[in-house]
Amino acid sequence: MHRAPAITAVILEKVLAFLAPLFLDVAGDAAAAREAARAMLETYDPRTDRELRHAALAIAFSFGALDALSRSLNSELTANQVLRLRGNANALNRAALQNEQALEALREHPQAEEPAEAALDLPASLEPADLAGFARTQPVLSRQQRRALERQAEKAQRRQQEQDRLAQRASAAAAHSGGAMLVAAQ
Structure with a gap:
């Protein structure tokens, strides 16, 4: 319609x-x-x-x-x-x-x-x-301005991904060290 x-x-x-x-x-x-x-x-x-x-x-x-x-x-x-x-x-x-x-x-x-x-x-x-x-x-925005904003967004996304990876590693390390303490305690 x-x-x-x-x-x-x-x-x-x-x-x-x-x-x-x-x-x-x-x-x-x-x-x-x-x-x-x-x-x-x-x-x-x-x-x-x-x-x-x-x-x-x-x-x-x-x-x-x-x-x-x-x-x-x-x-x-x-x-x-x-x-x-x-x-x-x-x-x-x-x-x-x-x-x-x-x-x-x-x-x-x-x-x-x-x-x-x-x-x-x-x-x-x-x-x-x-x-x-x-x-x-x-x-x-001009093409250059749009591209600069896209680069900033890409950098922010990479920083966030790196922070997420570091947080996962820290979490895995904490879990691993907690597991090692359990084994040592037994």
């Missing part, structure tokens, strides 16, 4: 409430901003709550990246502030692309079971710093 994908109305409303402020400054009023957010979401054509979340994050991160880049053009900023804003823009853009890729992957393999993931809350606000901080909390 195939279940038709659906978007929960309450979740859609929550996502629209988060996205609407992105458009408020140019839309003029809250209703127009919500409609702009809805139109932007529709371009991603989400069919499920999960696809909706990825689409919303892709939009929020994309606009956050544009906002950070725009702010970095302020001539009154120090070089460090400009670099920080551009770094945030880069992280946000990367997060937007990752959410778009996740959305595409869900569409390519809709029946595929993905590993259980913790429910993600949306960022605290749409400010670039909050969006960038949220993006950094997502565990996206």
